[in-house]
Amino acid sequence: MSPQDPSTERHTIAVLVDNEPGVLARVIGLFSGRGYNIESLTVAEVDPENRRSRITLATSGTRMIIEQIKAQLSRLVPIHVVSDLTDDGPSVERELALIKVATADNRENRIESLRIADIFRARVVDSTPDSFVFEVTGASGKIDAFIGLMRPLGLADLSRTGVAAMARGRTGLLDGS
Amino acid sequence: MSEDRMTGAQILMQALRDQDVDVIFGYPGGAVLPIYDALFAQNAIRHILVRHEQGAVHAAEGYARSTGKVGCVLVTSGPGATNAVTGLTDALMDSIPIVCIAGQVPTHLIGNDAFQECDTTGITRPCTKHNYLVKEVDRLARTVHEAFYVARNGRPGPVVIDLPKDVQFAEGTYVAPEDVVHRTYRPTVSAEPTALERAMEIIAGAKRPIFYTGGGVINAGPAASEALRQLVRLTGYPCTNTLMGLGAFPANDPQFLGMLGMHGTYEANLAMYNCDVMINIGARFDDRVTGKLSEFSPNSTKIQVDIDPSSINKNVRVDLAIVADAGQALAEMVRIWQARGYRADRPALDAWWGQIKQWRARDCLYFNQDKTPGAVIKPQHAIKRLAELTADRENVYITTEVGQHQMWAAQFVPFNQPNRWMTSGGLGTMGYGLPAAMGVQVAHPDALVIDIAGEASIMMNIQELSTLAQYRLPVKVFITNNHWMGMVRQWQELLHGERYSESYMDSLPDFVKLAESFGAVGLRATKVEEVDDTIAEMMAIDRTVIVDMHVDPKENCFPMIPGGAAHYDMILGPDDRGEQRTSEEGMVLV
Numbered sequence: 001m002s003p004q005d006p007s008t009e010r011h012t013i014a015v016l017v018d019n020e021p022g023v024l025a026r027v028i029g030l031f032s033g034r035g036y037n038i039e040s041l042t043v044a045e046v047d048p049e050n051r052r053s054r055i056t057l058a059t060s061g062t063r064m065i066i067e068q069i070k071a072q073l074s075r076l077v078p079i080h081v082v083s084d085l086t087d088d089g090p091s092v093e094r095e096l097a098l099i100k101v102a103t104a105d106n107r108e109n110r111i112e113s114l115r116i117a118d119i120f121r122a123r124v125v126d127s128t129p130d131s132f133v134f135e136v137t138g139a140s141g142k143i144d145a146f147i148g149l150m151r152p153l154g155l156a157d158l159s160r161t162g163v164a165a166m167a168r169g170r171t172g173l174l175d176g177s
Numbered sequence: 178m179s180e181d182r183m184t185g186a187q188i189l190m191q192a193l194r195d196q197d198v199d200v201i202f203g204y205p206g207g208a209v210l211p212i213y214d215a216l217f218a219q220n221a222i223r224h225i226l227v228r229h230e231q232g233a234v235h236a237a238e239g240y241a242r243s244t245g246k247v248g249c250v251l252v253t254s255g256p257g258a259t260n261a262v263t264g265l266t267d268a269l270m271d272s273i274p275i276v277c278i279a280g281q282v283p284t285h286l287i288g289n290d291a292f293q294e295c296d297t298t299g300i301t302r303p304c305t306k307h308n309y310l311v312k313e314v315d316r317l318a319r320t321v322h323e324a325f326y327v328a329r330n331g332r333p334g335p336v337v338i339d340l341p342k343d344v345q346f347a348e349g350t351y352v353a354p355e356d357v358v359h360r361t362y363r364p365t366v367s368a369e370p371t372a373l374e375r376a377m378e379i380i381a382g383a384k385r386p387i388f389y390t391g392g393g394v395i396n397a398g399p400a401a402s403e404a405l406r407q408l409v410r411l412t413g414y415p416c417t418n419t420l421m422g423l424g425a426f427p428a429n430d431p432q433f434l435g436m437l438g439m440h441g442t443y444e445a446n447l448a449m450y451n452c453d454v455m456i457n458i459g460a461r462f463d464d465r466v467t468g469k470l471s472e473f474s475p476n477s478t479k480i481q482v483d484i485d486p487s488s489i490n491k492n493v494r495v496d497l498a499i500v501a502d503a504g505q506a507l508a509e510m511v512r513i514w515q516a517r518g519y520r521a522d523r524p525a526l527d528a529w530w531g532q533i534k535q536w537r538a539r540d541c542l543y544f545n546q547d548k549t550p551g552a553v554i555k556p557q558h559a560i561k562r563l564a565e566l567t568a569d570r571e572n573v574y575i576t577t578e579v580g581q582h583q584m585w586a587a588q589f590v591p592f593n594q595p596n597r598w599m600t601s602g603g604l605g606t607m608g609y610g611l612p613a614a615m616g617v618q619v620a621h622p623d624a625l626v627i628d629i630a631g632e633a634s635i636m637m638n639i640q641e642l643s644t645l646a647q648y649r650l651p652v653k654v655f656i657t658n659n660h661w662m663g664m665v666r667q668w669q670e671l672l673h674g675e676r677y678s679e680s681y682m683d684s685l686p687d688f689v690k691l692a693e694s695f696g697a698v699g700l701r702a703t704k705v706e707e708v709d710d711t712i713a714e715m716m717a718i719d720r721t722v723i724v725d726m727h728v729d730p731k732e733n734c735f736p737m738i739p740g741g742a743a744h745y746d747m748i749l750g751p752d753d754r755g756e757q758r759t760s761e762e763g764m765v766l767v
Contacts, residue, residue, distance in 0.1 A: 018361060021310065022298060033303050064490060071487035077307040077327055077362045 010039070010060040011086040012093060012165045013070065016173045018078040019045050019053040026076050027055060036061060036069055040095075040140070040162040047174060052080065054173065056165050081173050085165050093165040097143045100157035101150050102131040109153040116153075120146045131156065185314045185345040186215035189278065192321035194221050195354050196276075198249045200240060200619055201225070202233040206253025207293060208280030211345035225619055225648060228640035230257050232612035234264020234335075235638070238273045239616030242599045243574055245398055247328050248616065250277040255293030258339075259300065263606060265335045266304040270603025271421060272396055274333035276324050277305075283343040284312055297339040306334030312341065314349030322357040331364030332485040333396055364484060368501035368509065376456075376480050376497055377513040383454035384525035385532075386414045389437065392421030392602070393459015393483060393503045395595045401504030402426070402595040405458065407511045413521050415533055417445035419460050420587055421602045428591030434533065435542075438466040439738050440584040443541035443747060444533055446736075449474050450744040451532070457481040459503040462493040463603070464766070472743035482506045541736045541749055542588050552705045556657040556728040557585050559708055560629060563655060564590040566712045572624035573597065574617045578610040578634030581663035581734045586629040608637025611654060615641055618650040625653070625716065632658040632725075633682050642695035645721045653715050654723045656688060659730040667733045671748075672740075672764060688725035697721035740766035 017023045024043055031038050040058040045051070059069060066084070073082045085091040099122075103109040110132075117124065117134050120142065126133035136146050140163060147158065166172070183191065189212060193201070202225045205213045216224055227233040230252045237248025248268075252261050258279040268275045282291040298310045307327050309320050317340070324336040380386065388409055394401045402425045409416045409432055416426045417437040426433055435442035437449055446468075449455065455477045460466070467473040470492060479495040481488075482503060489498040499506060513519075546558040560582070567573050568591075575590055576599040577583040583600055592598050599617060601609035614628040628635075635656055645652055665680040689699030698718050702711040708726070715722045736747045741763025 022302065022308075025299070026302060029303055064494065067490055068487060071485075071489070071491075075331075075485060075487055080361050 008060050008062055009066060009086070010058060011066050011084055012056065012058050012091065012163060013073070014083045014085055014165060014173060015055040015057070015073055016080040017053050017055060018080070019051045020078055023053070023078050024055070026078070027057075027073065030072055030076065031059070031069075034068075034072065036065065042162040042164055052174075056163055058163050083167070083173055085167055088167060090168045091165055092168060093139055093163050094137055095140050095143055095161055095163050096135065096137045097147070097158065097160045098125070099134045099136065099147060099150055099155065100131060101134070102154045102156035104130050104154065106154070113150060113153045116146070116149050122146065181350055182348045183351055184211065184215070185317050185340070185347050185349060186211040188314065188317050188349055188351050189321060189340070189345070190215045190219055190222065191351050192318050192354075193249065196322065196325045197246065198222055201249045201251050202227055202236040202240070202616065203251030204230050204233060204253065204257060206257050206280060208254035208257075208282060208342050209251060209278075209345075211342065212251065212278070212280070212340075224251075225615075226644065227612065228643050229638065230260035231263050231608065232615070232638050232641045232644070234261050234268065234275065234277065235606070235609050235612035236616035236619070236641075237275050237277075238264065238268055238271075238609075239576060239599050239613030240620045241273050241275060241616075242395075242613075243596050243617040244620045245596065247274040247276055247325055250275060252277065253280045253293065254282055254297065255295045257293075258297040259295055262300060262304055263604075265301055265337065267601055267604040267606045267609060268335040269304055269306065271601065272333050272392060273335065274328040275335035276321075276328050277335060277337045279337055279339050280345075281310070281339045281341040284341045285343070287341065297337065301337045304335070305337050308337040308339065310339040310341075311344055314344050314347040317344065317349060318352040319357050322352070322354045323359055326357075326359055327362055331362070332393075332488075365500045366484065366502040366505055368482070368499045368506045370509075372497065372499045373506065373509050373513060376499060377510055377517065377519065379454055379478055379480060379497065380412065380456060380510075381514070381517070381519035382522070383414070384522055385451060385453040385529045386412070386456065386526075387434075387448050387452040387454075388414055388416040388426075388456045388458065389419075389449065389460055390416065390422045390425055390458040391419040391460025394422055394425040394507070397459065397502050397504035399595055401502075401507055404504060404507035404511055406430075408507055408514065411511065411514055413526055415448055415530070417441070417448065419463070419466055419602075420600060422460060423587060423598050424592035424595040427593040429593055436587050438463075439468070440588065440734055440736065442588075443539050443736055443749065444536040446738065446744040446747060447536050448533055452477045455479045457483075457495070458507065459483060461488040462491065464492070467492060468738045468746075469741055469743040474744070539749065541747075543750070544732075546705065548705060550704065550706045554702065554705050554708055554726060554728045556582065556659065556732050557589060558705070559657055559726045559728055560585045561589040562708050563627070563629070563712055566709065567625060567627070567716065570625050570716075572621060574599070574614075574621065574624050574626045576600065576610040576613040576617060576626070576628045578628070578630045578637075579605045579607045580631045580634060581659075581667065581732075582629055582631045582634075582657045584734045585657070590629075607634040611635060611638050611652070612641045614652045614654075615644055615650055618652050619648070626651075627653045627655055630654055630656045631663055632656050632660065632685055632688070633662045639691075642692070642697060642721065646696040649720070651718075651720050651722075654721070655715070656723065656725050657728045658685075658688070658725050659728050659732065660685065661730055664734070670733070671737075688723050692721070692723035695721070697723055699723050699725065701725040701727070703727040739763055
């Protein structure tokens with residue numbers, strides 16, 4: 001029996017927590033203190049009535065480490081539910097990004113950026129004579145691809161929200177917890 | 178003030194009383210003065226004034242471990258809280274239930290770098306099971322009740338309540354404990370029945386089984402230890418305990434193999450390596466226990482029962498994991514064994530015991546004590562005689578500091594009951610033993626409480642002798658004085674080419690005079706023939722005693738599994754060094 005499985009997996013984990021001071025620090029401290037990776041993290045209150053927030057994080061590690069991460073998260077006191085969206089059946093993942101392209105006076109780049117934005121269903125949310133800000137949503141891979149295409153056209157700034165994710169089907173974290 | 182309105186400080190005292198607190202270990206300061214005022218106005222809770230906040234937490238640990246109750250600590254803001262951090266970390270690592278109340282600067286000054294301010298919740302977040310900052314007085318009672326609930330349920334641990342001074346003064350309403358239900362924290366205590374059935378099937382079919390049990394059994398209460406005894410005796414299987422688990426299974430039972438791990442017995446470690454079924458109850462596969470992970474018990478089916486899911490599959494992958502309270506699981510396992518009419522595989526088990534007896538015959542704890550008058554005292558002899566001469570006393574409690582003496586105590590003092598042995602296992606905190614003994618003695622005034630110490634460790638919380646004097650606590654401090662940080666010296670000898678860098682204890686105090694200056698009695702023994710009389714004299718004195726037992730400075734603690742080595746690769750004694758066994762990977766391990 002090998003104690004360590006060398007293959008690394010990427011997992012998206014959703015955590016429903018009490019929205020109280022320090023709860024995010026507990027989650028982040030757990031990752032840094034135990035040497036786990038956080039690749040993406042989003043957090044916002046989702047249940048104002050019961051003051052509960054949802055943290056969605058993407059992490060990677062061996063199967064044993066992923067199991068440890070989930071067990072360690074579960075034992076934090078203000079945590080209601082830990083759900084491994086990667087393991088627990090199909091899920092949808094979306095990310096939003098704002099991408100600023102500064103084309104200066106290069107008219108062709110300006111047209112090309114609009115054309116690519118159209119293909120990716122990105123919206124123009126700000127426009128000046130020599131720049132655009134695009135808003136794009138989608139799976140992280142789609143956003144990576146969009147950024148890749150925009151980079152040579154004059155990528156000037158970039159802001160990504162991190163992954164928001166949810167299991168497909170009718171059940172959710174907010175029920176029954 | 179109307180009847181049900183009280184100040185925050187009064188609410189705190191009421192909540193502590195309702196949580197069955199009878200003793201607080203603490204130290205006053207500016208940010209907790211209202212609490213000390215409320216303490217002054219009542220008689221239900223006794224306060225023990227320590228001399229350093231680290232001592233307060235260790236004392237509360239000793240109290241908690243010897244009684245099974247939650248230990249309670251009260252410290253001031255800033256340095257009071259930071260001084261408590263070592264104790265809190267110790268309690269976290271060893272799963273000891275503690276509630277620590279820390280004063281804080283008034284709410285409006287938080288974040289202003291006020292006098293004696295520190296970010297207590299930030300600093301203690303990684304070293305507590307949970308912590309709270311209470312900013313509204315009406316949340317205080319509820320928070321205290323929650324803190325006790327969290328500290329004692331599931332895998333126990335320390336909880337800090339950071340309490341700003343203005344909240345201590347503010348008026349609010351008290352809430353009784355029964356009105357408080359925790360929103361999120363509900364640990365699993367009952368095992369899945371099918372998993373236990375499956376476990377018993379595997380256990381009944383074992384040919385070379387071993388029970389490997391840890392502090393979880395002690396934490397689950399005396400009934401868990403009783404159920405473990407029943408199960409081990411029913412099966413006829415061998416049992417080994419971790420350092421934290423000593424006392425859960427009686428050391429005088431022939432089925433007991435002694436402690437396992439780095440300084441565990443030859444028979445326990447080889448039985449772990451060669452077993453076909455390992456039954457882990459309440460132990461966490463600590464690196465001091467497993468040695469080299471890739472060669473840890475390679476051919477066994479491993480069953481693990483633990484209340485903490487994060488202790489399962491952390492270091493060692495197990496075949497059957499059961500999340501449950503050790504006591505409940507053990508009682509159920511006993512029931513299943515009897516109900517199913519299971520019988521051990523007698524021929525296989527006899528062969529296994531035959532093998533174990535051969536390992537036992539190596540007598541791995543042998544040491545050579547020269548008995549001629551004037552001979553130097555071997556530390557093992559001193560501790561062994563201490564155990565033998567106190568064996569017929571009821572209610573003996575042993576604490577230790579950290580190092581060689583701690584391992585010798587674990588090897589040579591037989592514990593036949595749980596809650597009699599307090600040692601810093603996970604964190605390895607030098608300076609733990611004296612304040613822990615203090616906490617034990619407060620909880621058990623008539624018991625014989627002995628801190629087995631080294632001369633280096635004892636210096637780390639020596640100030641607590643003053644607390645012992647103030648409360649007339651007759652703790653016995655038994656120093657095996659070898660003038661070295663013995664375990665550091667041992668590693669330097671075995672692993673660092675005998676370069677004894679900074680491990681010699683120069684300029685030690687005269688411990689006899691030191692004892693006298695604190696109103697205690699000091700005794701000294703330097704020759705083998707003085708050992709028994711000194712121990713007898715120590716036991717006859719109903720006051721604090723420091724015994725300065727001068728022992729062989731060169732003695733090493735064996736057996737020893739060098740860092741990074743496997744269970745079969747033990748150094749059995751000074752003549753068994755053989756080739757240099759520590760690999761380069763092993764050298765970097767602590």
